[in-house]
Amino acid sequence: MSAKTLFHPVNLPLDRLPGADRLLLLKGGMIVTMDDGLGSFAVGDVLIRGTEIVSVGAQVAAENAEVIDATGMIVIPGLVDTHRHAWEGQLRRINPNSPTLEDYCNATHFSFAKYYRPQDMYVGNMLTALGCINSGITTIIDNSHNARSGAHSDAAIEALLDAGIRAVHAPGAPLSGDWESSQWPGDLRRLKSKYASDPESLVTLAMMAQINREQWAVARELGLNIVTEFFGAGMAAELGALQQEGLLGADNIFNHCTCLPDQGWSILRQAGVKVNVCPRSDAHYGLEDGVFAWQKAVDHGLNPGLSVDNESSYSGDMFTEMRVAFYLQRAAAHSAKFHGKSSAPDLVSARQLLKAATVDGAVCAGLESKIGSITPGKQADIVLIRTDNLSVYPSNNAVGTVVHAAERGDIDTVIIAGRIRKRGGVVLGVDRQQLQAAAEESRSYLFDAAGYRPDPFAESFTPLHAH
The missing domain is CATH 3.20.20.140 (Metal-dependent hydrolases)
Known part of the structure; x- marks a missing residue:
């Protein structure tokens, strides 16, 4: 029996990537493209078709697109x-x-x-x-x-x-x-x-x-x-x-x-x-x-x-x-x-x-032709960071906010190859109860096998038998 069949905590559609014709529009965000040729946009849009970025600009029109309102968010590459x-x-x-x-x-x-x-x-x-x-x-x-x-x-x-x-x-x-x-x-x-x-x-x-x-x-x-x-x-x-x-x-x-x-x-x-x-x-x-x-x-x-x-x-x-x-x-x-x-x-x-x-x-990673910047033609690996949380508001500098202040709790949306994996601050499709149960079983087994007695207040690691 494979490990995958023992438990499967992520309940996502069978097709791992979005359809080639699906349109997704990120609307009204502060876009840090990390593409020197494109520059950044104080207010801008990103249009994604399937897995790929097709357009980035101050205003992008797209009919029949699913829209994510990025107002008040900083948009960066994954x-x-x-x-x-x-x-x-x-x-x-x-x-x-x-x-x-x-x-x-x-x-x-x-x-x-x-x-x-x-x-x-x-x-x-x-x-x-x-x-x-x-x-x-x-x-x-x-x-x-x-x-x-x-x-x-x-x-x-x-x-x-x-x-x-x-x-x-x-x-x-x-x-x-x-x-x-x-x-x-x-x-x-x-x-x-x-x-x-x-x-x-x-x-x-x-x-x-x-x-x-x-x-x-x-x-x-x-x-x-x-x-x-x-x-x-x-x-x-x-x-x-x-x-x-x-x-x-x-x-x-x-x-x-x-x-x-x-x-x-x-x-x-x-x-x-x-x-x-x-x-x-x-x-x-x-x-x-x-x-x-x-x-x-x-x-x-x-x-x-x-x-x-x-x-x-x-x-x-x-x-x-x-x-x-x-x-x-x-x-x-x-x-x-x-x-x-x-x-x-x-x-x-x-x-x-x-x-x-x-x-x-x-x-x-050898993936510079696919990822790393918000550039048309590259894969849509994109992160949207909220700036209205008490720890980061007001955001007076986009890059400064990302590098010096933002935390994982400020991340609203994560997109990988055009697929939304986190939305509204929640990683999608995860059965937390099943994941936790599998993690506890694995951890308990490994601790027992290694002869390790867990101590949540330990200052150092002291297994009963290492090597």
């Missing part, structure tokens, strides 16, 4: 999370004070991950995907490094499809425990045939792998992007050889990239490697010096995407990620200037970070 371990959904905030990467692994990979069943993958991915939709994240790169069997990967992908989120699913080898290693990475061929043959599908496929020439060759044979957790002097030392062998390219997606020397950054730029940075994760778990690599990337001509990474210690929203990035960069820049350093960087702007969370995130 947010893109370029690095999320979605399978960990039921482990949210289990280790809020985690001081190191090893401690994070103790609370995930070295304990619960070993006992995941396919249905636990489904539950974790479903919780994560719905949480993303609720907070305006319409696309994720799903770093699924717990692909213990083909059934585990199937369950993870089915959850993404059922949730209705856009995703790049990147299965990868588990870090501990028993698993069907003989099927890896060969199972990618089956997954590509089963799930990635439809060009209209919201879920595409990649590979998650560390520096492994044989595995990278399989991904390239299949035409898949390669996602790698990349940080530190040891990994940076391998860049020269990889470059000489012609093994770096635009199909590489590197996460973190903390503490890379200037030469390493030059190699990444020359090779066209895509990069994302993790403002909270790097500080929380002390990856190398704990400083996210935004400034280094920008200084070397790269435009990194932003990533949440995981929810085992903190929240899963991109608003917080943008704010943390803003203030970490500002603190470092002000400090450098105060201490008279000639290399003091320019101060980051709110628009730069919204670009990182939209346009640059789309580039990192």
Whole structure:
């Protein structure tokens, strides 16, 4: 029995996408297109036909269109999370004070991950995907490094499809425990045939792998992007050889990239490697010096995407990620200037970070031709943010409101590929009772299997038997 048949908490129409002729008009919103050619509109309309944006302007006429009144709302492209371990959904905030990467692994990979069943993958991915939709994240790169069997990967992908989120699913080898290693990475061929043959599908496929020439060759044979957790002097030392062998390219997606020397950054730029940075994760778990690599990337001509990474210690929203990035960069820049350093960087702007969370995130995911801006011809991944809530009213600056003040509770509407997934502040089609029951069953099973005694007031994670 598949994980999907065990429970199905999202009750949506069988066809995952709207009809090609359906017209949807977003009327009278303050539109931040993130398209430099189009600009922004203090009051404007967006017309969607089927899955695609067909017109953006100060006033768009459309007969027989369903109208969403966007008056008093800020309209932005859907947010893109370029690095999320979605399978960990039921482990949210289990280790809020985690001081190191090893401690994070103790609370995930070295304990619960070993006992995941396919249905636990489904539950974790479903919780994560719905949480993303609720907070305006319409696309994720799903770093699924717990692909213990083909059934585990199937369950993870089915959850993404059922949730209705856009995703790049990147299965990868588990870090501990028993698993069907003989099927890896060969199972990618089956997954590509089963799930990635439809060009209209919201879920595409990649590979998650560390520096492994044989595995990278399989991904390239299949035409898949390669996602790698990349940080530190040891990994940076391998860049020269990889470059000489012609093994770096635009199909590489590197996460973190903390503490890379200037030469390493030059190699990444020359090779066209895509990069994302993790403002909270790097500080929380002390990856190398704990400083996210935004400034280094920008200084070397790269435009990194932003990533949440995981929810085992903190929240899963991109608003917080943008704010943390803003203030970490500002603190470092002000400090450098105060201490008279000639290399003091320019101060980051709110628009730069919204670009990182939209346009640059789309580039990192290899989806820039489809998403990232509100542009005619692109897919209609769009978020409408209310400005009449007490915490944000009055909104005197649209981008400032989004980056510095808005929260998931301010999001009225989320549209993915023309399909309304959140409306009136509510994620649509979700059977909350069934979802909660499945999550509780999964969590209880995993806690029992790992010998973990939950303590809602624990200062640290202490499983009875890790490793």
